[in-house]
């Protein structure tokens with residue numbers, strides 16, 4: 001089995017009395033985007049800061065490329081854009097790229113970076129004169145300059161307009177296409193679904209779900225059908241029901257089978273809608289679930305789906 005690029009083993013991190021990460025175990029990579037989801041304060045930035053060696057765990061072990069994240073040789077193969085970055089305002093874009101390039105033995109050509117992150121035409125601009133979105137694209141692009149094996153991106157597209165966000169996605173995809181690995185945090189569910197092969201959900205510093213976007217979604221939220229009808233007969237396969245205005249909502253594991261049952265029953269209905277849950281709904285369900293004190297992984301799922309992957313313990 002290919003060894004992970006980064007590994008957290010039973011890691012906790014406190015700030016004074018505040019517990020930011022609580023017994024987290026996680027293997028990262030290689031070769032995909034791992035999306036780290038969680039409400040504000042869940043511990044995402046703390047986890048990233050541990051992987052890149054900016055912080056040390058209070059308990060447990062963190063490995064980067066099989067060694068210590070504090071070792072500069074390991075960090076050289078790491079790219080990172082933290083949540084907040086400061087660019088030297090009076091330097092031009094090209095000067096910043098050249099300056100960062102000199103830290104690496106085999107950096108990407110500047111032209112490649114400018115192209116990948118939609119920065120062409122801005123080379124001669126002082127970074128202080130760039131718009132917030134342009135500055136962010138440059139900051140994100142710099143993380144890829146040293147041809148890293150692993151890139152940590154903490155909310156890379158916050159504040160970007162739609163086309164700037166797509167430019168960053170394209171940059172990320174082209175890096176993944178060349179075999180790279182990314183640990184990404186974002187509050188945009190659409191972004192998580194578009195980019196991530198694997199989603200890990202943190203809540204109160206614990207891993208509460210881990211799987212493909214589809215697995216996390218299906219495990220956390222129920223499928224349903226809804227329609228207008230005065231009454232609903234007893235139907236096989238219904239695991240819950242509610243009334244929303246004039247609509248009947250029936251929850252089930254198998255919406256196709258339930259629609260067949262409904263039609264077979266002969267009960268009159270109109271306006272049938274089959275609902276597949278989204279990652280956003282799943283996330284809201286997970287957020288609303290209580291995490292028990294003695295279970296490090298918690299249990300995000302009302303009813304875990306078969307095959308729901310690797311809830312880390």
Ligand SMILES: Nc1ncnc2c1ncn2[C@@H]1O[C@H](COP(=O)(O)OP(=O)(O)OP(=O)(O)O)[C@@H](O)[C@H]1O
Pocket residue numbers: 015016018019020038039040041042043044045046047083
């Ligand atoms: N330097 C610090 N000193 C004290 N508490 C901190 C520090 N850094 C983080 N925390 C606390 O640790 C917890 C986790 O914070 P962290 O920034 O890792 O969360 P996050 O998931 O990245 O949040 P967000 O989505 O808002 O960026 C929070 O309660 C936060 O207030």
